[in-house]
Amino acid sequence: MDNLVLEYRDPLLGVILVVALIFFISFITYSYGLYKERTARKDYRKLSLRFELGKLKENDYVNLYKTYNLPFDSILLLASTFLHKGDYNKAINVYLSLLEVVQDRVKKEELLELLGNTYFKGGFLQRSKDVFLRILKFSPRNKSALKSLMLVCEKLKDYKKAKEITEALEELNVDIKVDRVYFETLLILNDPILSYEKRTELLYEIFKEDQIIQRLFATFLIQFNREFFFNNINTFDCKKLIDILWYQRKDDIDFIKIKDNQFLNELYSAKGYINSVDSSNDFDLNILILINNYKKDIKTNLNFEFICTSCKHSHPFFESRCPNCHTVLSFEVKHHLVKGFDISNNSLQ
Numbered sequence: 001m002d003n004l005v006l007e008y009r010d011p012l013l014g015v016i017l018v019v020a021l022i023f024f025i026s027f028i029t030y031s032y033g034l035y036k037e038r039t040a041r042k043d044y045r046k047l048s049l050r051f052e053l054g055k056l057k058e059n060d061y062v063n064l065y066k067t068y069n070l071p072f073d074s075i076l077l078l079a080s081t082f083l084h085k086g087d088y089n090k091a092i093n094v095y096l097s098l099l100e101v102v103q104d105r106v107k108k109e110e111l112l113e114l115l116g117n118t119y120f121k122g123g124f125l126q127r128s129k130d131v132f133l134r135i136l137k138f139s140p141r142n143k144s145a146l147k148s149l150m151l152v153c154e155k156l157k158d159y160k161k162a163k164e165i166t167e168a169l170e171e172l173n174v175d176i177k178v179d180r181v182y183f184e185t186l187l188i189l190n191d192p193i194l195s196y197e198k199r200t201e202l203l204y205e206i207f208k209e210d211q212i213i214q215r216l217f218a219t220f221l222i223q224f225n226r227e228f229f230f231n232n233i234n235t236f237d238c239k240k241l242i243d244i245l246w247y248q249r250k251d252d253i254d255f256i257k258i259k260d261n262q263f264l265n266e267l268y269s270a271k272g273y274i275n276s277v278d279s280s281n282d283f284d285l286n287i288l289i290l291i292n293n294y295k296k297d298i299k300t301n302l303n304f305e306f307i308c309t310s311c312k313h314s315h316p317f318f319e320s321r322c323p324n325c326h327t328v329l330s331f332e333v334k335h336h337l338v339k340g341f342d343i344s345n346n347s348l349q
Helices: 002-008 011-050 058-066 072-084 088-099 105-122 125-138 143-155 159-171 177-189 196-209 211-224 226-231 238-246 262-271 283-294
Strands: 300-308 331-339
Touching (some): 072 105, 088 105, 105 125, 105 143, 125 143, 177 211, 211 226, 211 238, 238 331
16 A cells, blocks of 8 residues: 555656646647637628629628628728629718727728719719818818819819818818819819800910910810911810821911911821922821822721820820829820721611
């Protein structure tokens, strides 16, 4: 019996028991961790099936944020997938549902901005305007909200309000000079009380100070005051208006007024309206001039594209504001040769 007690008190046995106990606890902890991980995977698998695109409901997003403790940014990323797919209604539902449960002021402001921009992209302009006005009520120095509200007012053709917003942004040290000049121009162009002559006078004063509006000014003159345009043709950079000038009808052009303008002589010689030059420094125009002089049976034409100088995106049509980056009057026109065709020979039969 004494020998047994001595063996039980053997230090080596105590070490073995301690090691065994540690091993047992570690094994139990590891096994429990595996069990929790598997359970979590099953839950997330069920969750992913539940939240398939097309089966989402408004309360589901609240559950994602509250019950599953998913990060706020992850919910916004989920909503952005709907925006990329063009499903604005679902994205709006996400933001509206989160607004009901989010308490943090910064997150609420971020949600409202996203909601306003989504309304804007979806064409709900008045709702978008109301959202941005709500943001500015509590955060009047929010530059992003002010810029977005300016775009909404522009779409709503409320150019006076948009111009007032540019003044507010200038007070916040935002470089918004071009937008201010742009809205001043639009206010004059769309003033039904002013005569065409008075609009021409006011626009010309702006044009002399900032030629950024020359395309808007030239388009107005060609439509309503063509005589003034050709009388002052040398004040315009005609290369930047090449697409407008290219599509003018022969009867609408004052060839006497443009006889001293080298570029226009090259352009309309390439068009086939006149034959005043034999070549051009512009490769495309030079090819067209040679074709008109020697191979008139070859049908060729100029095609135009517009490159935003800010974001470098290409667009087939001119727009005053880039639809991608929203920079105003940033398009540069590029031209290239294409195969021409005779419209009179086309048939719908």
